[in-house]
Amino acid sequence: MSDISADTLATDRSSAPPKRRIKWSTVVDHSVLIVGSLFMLLPLVVLIQMSSVPDVEVIKTGPSLQIGDQLDDNFNKAMFQASGFSGENTGTSMLINSFILGIGFAVGKIIIGMMAAYAIVYFRLRFATLAFWIIFTTLLLPLEVRILPSYEVVQSLGMLNTYQGLIVPLIASATATFFFRQFFRSVPEELVEAARIDGAGPVKFFIDILVPLSQTMIAAMFIIMFVFGWNQYLWPTMITTDEDMFTLVRGIKQITQDLEGTNIPEYGRANLLAIIAIIPPVFVVIFFQSWFVKGLTESDK
């Protein structure tokens, strides 16, 4: 015993020399990463700077290194002061609309995608494969391609300026169905059979077994879909004309449009809103990222 511990002590001492050697490869790796992230962060820093100085200053000098004292003011304006005619599109209401769009879109898409994939994978439907490929081809037809017919449909259903008009047509695409189909196909057949013998019917199997198994997949889908929905610009611009239905991404533009008049555009306010618009997707990614990686890489259940 004593021999062994003496031995380990000896090796410990020899393996921990006071001088640490610099690993140049690590230094290079880190500097590349630091430079890269600075490069990506720079536009954000410029945005913050520009929203901290008076709007006049922005026009006069453009971006500079000077941080002004207008941040508070601009924040209040951005979040609580309305712009436009009706006075209903404050930053807060736009933020809420964006959340409704992002979450509604993500949740709707996950529910529909899971159910479609469930039907295709687990039920002996006559044209299941055909149905899947038809759904799959919608990947080739994103909303931008079918925007006029979609608008026509939404308009004739009287869903302009409603949340369902905003969300439902965006949901109609195959991404989630595709991912869930691939995932369900990797669930071992024996699990399905065990559940059948355990007396779990189709609904029970879906809720008790398939949904919990898909947790990580659902989280991954949620991130992708939330960010995708949050960043929608073209469709909300088409479908919402009421100012109280504006989303953040769409509303920011409305503010800088004041340039056309004789006023000075409210740069500070618009820039600050742009930053606010970035924050929720960033937080979603930060909180869900471990799930996200698991969902996309973990095959062992």
Added chain:
Amino acid sequence: MAQVTLSGIRKVYPNGFQALTTTSFDIPDGEFTVLVGPSGCGKSTLLRMVAGLEDITEGELRIGDRVVNDVDPADRDIAMVFQNYALYPHMTVRKNIAYGLKNRGTSAEDIAKKVAQASDMLGLDDYLDRKPSQLSGGQRQRVAMGRAIVRDPALFLFDEPLSNLDAKLRNQMRIEIKALQRRLGVTSIYVTHDQVEAMTMADRIIVMNGGKVEQIGTPAEVYHAPASTFVASFMGAPPMNLVPAHAVAGMVRFAKTSLAVETHTDGPVTMGIRPEDLIPDTSGPLPFDVQIIEELGAHRLLHGVVGDEKLTVHVGKDTDVGTGPVPLSVKPGAISLFHHETGTRL
């Protein structure tokens, strides 16, 4: 507890492949029956048909007094243990075991009681709150068993339950499963491709090949009186020696030697002798030439030839032999004769 009756059961897949030719047999109440055969012989298909996971193309399946052809698997009063255990990965051991009971609307107290009983029987008490991923292969196997026994079914179905375990654990689980089945007295059907498992566990063995039943019998019957050359070569390690020979009036001629047999037939035959029924004997009639000796500790296997035919001989560890000529004699009554073309026993 129930008797299982298969009458004229047949399975044809939609693509026309006949997985199981018309098959009939009974499994008496409380018996442990092993279906054994090479992969693709239809044994798993047969089991899955009994379980209700595959449709029955033709014939009638009874469990107890009930025809269950069109009964849902959940209502057949069966429990099944799968090769990959098929445990629900997101549920604890307790929930895994209880899931079937919960779905049948068993009361919470009853569930708790039955789970406690089962876990006690299987030594799972310390693991009830773990997830399957935190268990070893043998423990997972036990959980799968637990899930089967809490339901108190009329019939246990095992689909190669031990093939994912290492050899040592497999031997141990083999005994445990057999003991458990004895204790509970539940009729069981056990599918395996491992003939050792079949021999050691079965009350009765059903040997299958190419979608049909080759032989049904006790392990001893199947071993000592194989119904065909297929059974003879499949059961037993090393397999039975099978050599072409010529039968004439109660004798069989092989390698210029005449051996007495009980079967009276004439013409070309396939002669089968188990390796342990060939005995090195200085006055023996068969001129055996040993080429390779396999040392297995408790015994040895001698591989060599008689004339042009390869034979394997099983000898005890005390028998003193080396390579070279070793005359052999045959244990009386140990010769099986098979039809030289069809391979059926004569």
